[in-house]
Amino acid sequence: MDARALVEGIVRGDRRALARALTHVEADNATGREVLAALYPRTGRAQTIGVTGSAGAGKSTLVAALAREERRRGRSVGIIAVDPSSPFSHGAILGDRIRMQDLTGDGGVFMRSMASRGNLGGLSESAGGALDILDAAGFDVVILETVGAGQDEVEVANAAGTTVLVTNPSAGDEIQSMKAGLMEVAQVMVVNKADLAGADTAVAQLRALLAIAARSSWEPPILKAIARTGEGVADLVDAIDRHQQHLRDSTHAVDERRALAERQVVALARAALHREALVAANANGALASLVDDVALRTRDPRSAAEALLVAIRRAWTAEREVRP
Amino acid sequence: MTAERPIRVLIAKPGLDGHDRGAKVVARALRDAGMEVIYTGIRQTPQMIAEAALQEDVQVVGLSILSGAHIELFPRVLEELRSRGVDDVLLFAGGIIPEVDVPQVKEMGFSAVFGPGTDTNDIIEFVKQHAPQRA
Numbered sequence: 001m002d003a004r005a006l007v008e009g010i011v012r013g014d015r016r017a018l019a020r021a022l023t024h025v026e027a028d029n030a031t032g033r034e035v036l037a038a039l040y041p042r043t044g045r046a047q048t049i050g051v052t053g054s055a056g057a058g059k060s061t062l063v064a065a066l067a068r069e070e071r072r073r074g075r076s077v078g079i080i081a082v083d084p085s086s087p088f089s090h091g092a093i094l095g096d097r098i099r100m101q102d103l104t105g106d107g108g109v110f111m112r113s114m115a116s117r118g119n120l121g122g123l124s125e126s127a128g129g130a131l132d133i134l135d136a137a138g139f140d141v142v143i144l145e146t147v148g149a150g151q152d153e154v155e156v157a158n159a160a161g162t163t164v165l166v167t168n169p170s171a172g173d174e175i176q177s178m179k180a181g182l183m184e185v186a187q188v189m190v191v192n193k194a195d196l197a198g199a200d201t202a203v204a205q206l207r208a209l210l211a212i213a214a215r216s217s218w219e220p221p222i223l224k225a226i227a228r229t230g231e232g233v234a235d236l237v238d239a240i241d242r243h244q245q246h247l248r249d250s251t252h253a254v255d256e257r258r259a260l261a262e263r264q265v266v267a268l269a270r271a272a273l274h275r276e277a278l279v280a281a282n283a284n285g286a287l288a289s290l291v292d293d294v295a296l297r298t299r300d301p302r303s304a305a306e307a308l309l310v311a312i313r314r315a316w317t318a319e320r321e322v323r324p
Numbered sequence: 325m326t327a328e329r330p331i332r333v334l335i336a337k338p339g340l341d342g343h344d345r346g347a348k349v350v351a352r353a354l355r356d357a358g359m360e361v362i363y364t365g366i367r368q369t370p371q372m373i374a375e376a377a378l379q380e381d382v383q384v385v386g387l388s389i390l391s392g393a394h395i396e397l398f399p400r401v402l403e404e405l406r407s408r409g410v411d412d413v414l415l416f417a418g419g420i421i422p423e424v425d426v427p428q429v430k431e432m433g434f435s436a437v438f439g440p441g442t443d444t445n446d447i448i449e450f451v452k453q454h455a456p457q458r459a
Contacts, residue, residue, distance in 0.1 A: 016409050020381055022381065023458050024459045091354065091356060091358045093363055094361065097364045101365060101372065104372045104375050105375060110379055112379055
């Protein structure tokens with residue numbers, strides 16, 4: 001299937017075309033980019049929800065519970081779940097479907113697992129594109145689950161409208177360490193596994209931290225939930241709905257949408273620039289020889305970095321001159 | 325990470341036996357060989373396996389079965405895949421599949437059957453050589 005057939009298939013509701021398009025988007029190839037460009041005008045209709053939190057906090061179980069509640073409310077659900085790639089083999093075990101088994105047979109749910117493929121921000125580079133595809137495919141709600149994230153894996157906030165932070169009772173120290181980063185990008189906070197001791201303490205700690213945070217027009221609610229049984233999940237969906245309504249009603253809605261668009265464009269350009277710069281740095285062996293110098297301590301890393309930039313600029317200029 | 329694109333594999337256990345040690349060993353070995361392995365857990369129905377293969381757009385599906393129901397269950401998985409238009413995946417099987425059944429399983433469309441004692445390197449080689457291209 002070429003890009004056009006994929007786009008037509010997705011618009012028609014063909015799940016196989018959708019799955020194949022996601023493969024191209026993940027590969028970041030020409031077909032994937034063409035599909036994304038063609039479908040982008042159709043995006044912006046879905047509620048997009050990011051779910052983040054530390055490893056073992058219960059993100060997958062909560063996402064499954066969220067999806068069930070959204071289905072009960074008659075909404076179709078797309079899910080992107082990101083798991084980490086091994087930094088050594090680049091392989092990955094993607095196990096999020098285990099907690100979502102009962103949703104697999106539901107025609108109103110489409111779930112895709114993605115590996116982070118070396119990206120460190122809590123997502124994979126193409127997760128945002130995958131989210132756009134599911135949005136354009138017409139799902140009412142699209143949920144994006146990050147890898148286990150601690151403090152500054154905040155990329156999810158650039159991709160989703162509402163970011164939900166999942167934490168646990170007796171995660172006191174962890175909450176203390178969350179003062180920056182994730183705490184600041186979350187619009188809804190959930191203390192999951194609330195049947196364990198310390199849930200109320202965790203809620204109080206979060207509340208205390210929020211009290212000293214900068215004021216904005218939205219005050220993040222702090223909820224308790226037991227994802228395993230579904231307790232508290234309806235309240236969570238209500239809170240997300242309220243935030244999505246707030247996004248639409250806010251007097252700053254247009255500004256916020258613009259700020260988000262800027263962050264997305266800058267992030268993608270930065271990633272592309274990084275890739276191209278690395279190619280240029282390696283092309284003439286400049287990087288390798290500078291690395292040798294630093295390793296031998298005949299040159300300091302800062303001046304080596306500056307010299308590398310000069311070499312990169314030179315390689316780019318040469319490239320411009322070759323092309324008419 | 326602009327290295328070559330990882331092969332995506334679904335490892336699934338159809339039927340009612342709850343022993344997934346072998347499936348996990350294979351999943352882990354493929355991961356360590358640089359593949360992305362979607363593991364869906366035990367007690368999967370043929371519909372669940374086919375639907376997961378479709379949504380994940382995997383290149384390879386490996387089924388592990390110890391219950392002896394392979395002759396009943398495998399064709400149903402294949403039927404569910406076919407009805408969804410998933411016709412370009414590499415299939416392999418593992419677990420307890422008696423020697424006498426192997427020709428029949430291969431005839432169904434499984435390219436290989438890996439029994440107990442298989443060297444995981446053989447499975448890795450097989451997948452690397454035969455996985456169809458995707459994107």
